[in-house]
Amino acid sequence: MANVLVIKAHPLTANESRSLTVLEAFVDSYKEKQPTDVIIVVDIFEEEIPEIDKALFEAWGDAASQKELSPEQIAKLTRFNELTEQFLNADKIVIANALWNLGIPSKLKAWIDTVVVNGKTFKYTENGPVGLVPGKKLLHIQSNGGEYGGSDPSAQYIKTIFNFMGVKEIQQIFVEAVDHHPEKAEEIIGLAKEKATNLAHTF
DSSP, X not given: OOXXXXXXXXXXXXXXXXXXXXXXXXXXXXXXXXXXXXXXXXXXXXXXXXXXXXXXXXXHHHHHTTXXXXXXXXXHHHHHHHHHHHHHHOSEEEEEEEOBTTXXXXXXXXXXXXXXXXTTTEEEETTEEEESOTTOEXXXXXXXXXXXXXXXXXXXXXXXXXXXXXXXXXXXXXXXXXXXXXXXXXXXXXXXXXHHHHHTTTO
16 A cells, blocks of 8 residues: 655646646546555645745744744644655655746745755765655656646756655656647647556556
């Protein structure tokens, strides 16, 4: 039995979002083919995702100095650590997002910052940083208005940051060029859903 962590990184629904439409197809197929696995869905536009800001730095500093923490600081640190541990407990991660201005949504970056943690998912050594979670698998689903073939900054960043943590088994599904070829939208989305459905059998 595997733990699957699904990160929904789009504020709309599967009926409105191309990336979430493909994600839904993947999850439905995965549940059918691997029914004993545990799937946890985190909707980062609905759930609390702490950002690394001044308040969080102050909370970390106060905790390290063993100062009394405010309820707000405790809540922020607790939630941050919950997300880190949730990621550590996952065997497989699925991320679905749209390409926004050649980058990932800011909410997704905030979530990633909760899981890229020194001493837990990577460490520094004399020879440079070393990833600590090499056994995990990642599926990245992304919708792009144009066609980039994985060369866009968003797709490259996702691969780079997960490689940084030691994740080597990374697969990506792109829903591409719908805005350039709206007349082919149904075909493009259909092919991506088919790929996702088939991948769910072996992921």
